[in-house]
Amino acid sequence: xxxxxxxxxxxxxxxxxxxxxxxxxxxxxxxxxxxxxxxxxxxxxxxxxxxxxxxxxxxxxxxxxxxxxxxxxxxxxxxxxxxxxxxxxxxxxxxxxxxxxxxxxxxxxxxxxxxxxxxxxxxxxxxxxxxxxxxxxxxxxxxxxxxxxxxxxxxxxxxxxxxxxxxxxxxxxxxxxxxxxx
Amino acid sequence: xxxxxxxxxxxxxxxxxxxxxxxxxxxxxxxxxxxxxxxxxxxxxxxxxxxxxxxxxxxxxxxxxxxxxxxxxxxxxxxxxxxxxxxxxxxxxxxxxxxxxxxxxxxxxxxxxxxxxxxxxxxxxxxxxxxxxxxxxxxxxxxxxxxxxxxxxxxxxxxxxxxxxxxxxxxxxxxxxxxxxxxxxxxxxxxxxxxxxxxxxxxxxxxxxxxxxxxxxxxxxxxxxxxxxxxxxxxxxxxxxxxxxxxxxxxxxxxxxxxxxxxxxxxxxxxxxxxxxxxxxxxxxxxxxxxxx
Numbered sequence: 503x504x505x506x507x508x509x510x511x512x513x514x515x516x517x518x519x520x521x522x523x524x525x526x527x528x529x530x531x532x533x534x535x536x537x538x539x540x541x542x543x544x545x546x547x548x549x550x551x552x553x554x555x556x557x558x559x560x561x562x563x564x565x566x567x568x569x570x571x572x573x574x575x576x577x578x579x580x581x582x583x584x585x586x587x588x589x590x591x592x593x594x595x596x597x598x599x600x601x602x603x604x605x606x607x608x609x610x611x612x613x614x615x616x617x618x619x620x621x622x623x624x625x626x627x628x629x630x631x632x633x634x635x636x637x638x639x640x641x642x643x644x645x646x647x648x649x650x651x652x653x654x655x656x657x658x659x660x661x662x663x664x665x666x667x668x669x670x671x672x673x674x675x676x677x678x679x680x681x682x683x684x
Numbered sequence: 685x686x687x688x689x690x691x692x693x694x695x696x697x698x699x700x701x702x703x704x705x706x707x708x709x710x711x712x713x714x715x716x717x718x719x720x721x722x723x724x725x726x727x728x729x730x731x732x733x734x735x736x737x738x739x740x741x742x743x744x745x746x747x748x749x750x751x752x753x754x755x756x757x758x759x760x761x762x763x764x765x766x767x768x769x770x771x772x773x774x775x776x777x778x779x780x781x782x783x784x785x786x787x788x789x790x791x792x793x794x795x796x797x798x799x800x801x802x803x804x805x806x807x808x809x810x811x812x813x814x815x816x817x818x819x820x821x822x823x824x825x826x827x828x829x830x831x832x833x834x835x836x837x838x839x840x841x842x843x844x845x846x847x848x849x850x851x852x853x854x855x856x857x858x859x860x861x862x863x864x865x866x867x868x869x870x871x872x873x874x875x876x877x878x879x880x881x882x883x884x885x886x887x888x889x890x891x892x893x894x895x896x897x898x899x900x901x902x903x904x905x906x907x908x909x910x911x912x913x914x915x916x917x918x919x920x921x922x923x924x925x926x927x928x929x930x931x932x933x934x935x936x937x938x939x940x941x942x943x944x945x946x947x948x949x950x951x952x953x954x955x956x957x958x959x960x961x962x963x964x965x966x967x968x969x970x971x972x973x974x975x976x977x
Contacts (some may be wrong), residue, residue, distance in 0.1 A: 532783060535783075536780070538781070543780075544863050561940075583745070620769075623769065623770075623773075624773075627773035627777065629773075630774075630777045631773075631776060631777045634777045634778065634780040634781035635780040636783075636918075637781055637922065638780060638781050638782070638783055641871055
């Protein structure tokens with residue numbers, strides 16, 4: 503009788519231990535995955551910029567400064583290391599692109615260009631996707647951190663060595679539309 | 685007014701739905717048991733075996749093909765990536781926000797604004813929108829509608845609704861077979877003992893009532909699920925504005941003709957009926973809830 507009780511308790515404990523390990527592991531996986539999704543979208547943005555520049559160049563002859571900002575921002579993003587720096591560089595590139603799109607308002611021929619319009623739409627959807635992936639990343643961090651701070655997750659976190667993780671802190675201000683000087 | 689946290693809302697809806705599904709299942713068991721007793725001892729075992737085999741085949745078949753059936757019943761067409769650029773882009777963004785793989789996208793030819801999701805799990809999910817929704821909704825509104833559909837996928841509502849639809853269908857098939865069989869030499873064998881006659885009466889009453897009661901319960905589940913999907917849509921988009929405006933526009937829809945089996949899947953009632961018989965809560969109530977978030 504006593505033996506059975508012990509066996510059942512051991513089995514239940516083992517299940518609980520496994521379940522909590524899996525929950526932590528799954529959340530970490532989700533967090534890492536959304537991080538790599540952000541990288542994928544930033545890479546797409548990098549790849550689209552040369553196409554945009556070549557389609558814009560012919561029309562915007564007097565805006566070489568704005569175009570140079572974009573190519574510089576692209577170079578900075580390519581060489582950026584680590585997700586925080588990449589996100590920052592990505593935001594800079596996005597604002598540089600926005601000033602190009604704002605300037606494009608002055609060029610009716612460019613605005614009628616099918617290729618340009620498609621690139622514009624594509625780049626703005628990438629902006630949405632980066633924001634969504636970031637949001638999912640932070641959602642994941644939130645559930646993960648709540649688990650590491652509440653009972654009983656807290657105990658398991660210390661047993662397995664899962665530590666609290668950092669939110670992506672990129673201020674919204676950096677995403678704001680830049681000043682366009684004429 | 686008290687603000688409703690969307691995490692609480694989702695948890696509560698999941699709990700309620702589980703109880704309702706259990707209820708449907710108990711009715712199903714009760715019905716088969718009473719029919720077995722009513723028809724009589726000799727046949728009881730045979731009925732049970734055949735009933736079980738047919739039920740399993742029916743459930744498995746329906747489960748694996750539900751999304752194809754739903755798309756076929758509205759004659760939806762696969763949405764081409766280059767033609768429906770925005771539609772694809774929005775869904776890709778939402779799949780990043782929800783962690784759900786991108787579902788297959790379909791378009792159905794209809795001037796009304798509506799959309800539905802179906803499938804057995806997120807990996808095999810489909811979303812279908814009307815051409816009316818693509819033409820009349822702004823980007824933000826379309827995003828709200830699609831976020832609602834993605835929530836149905838992320839919350840496993842699509843599997844849940846598929847299973848309930850199958851179980852409800854099964855109850856009405858069993859009831860129909862039983863009632864019809866009574867016309868052909870029903871009272872054979874054990875009719876001289878009192879118990880058989882009583883069970884027969886109970887069986888008939890149950891066969892008539894069970895499909896109605898269960899259908900009403902199914903509709904109640906469906907309405908609950910809509911509130912939950914609205915909540916998670918707000919969680920994905922971080923703002924209720926798009927969905928609120930889309931629902932207001934949907935309020936101007938004319939009734940649509942769709943099969944009763946797919947009606948609960950749509951974002952808003954395809955046709956207009958009394959609330960008890962509705963697959964969805966009234967738009968005004970949904971808008972009011974969204975405005976509180």
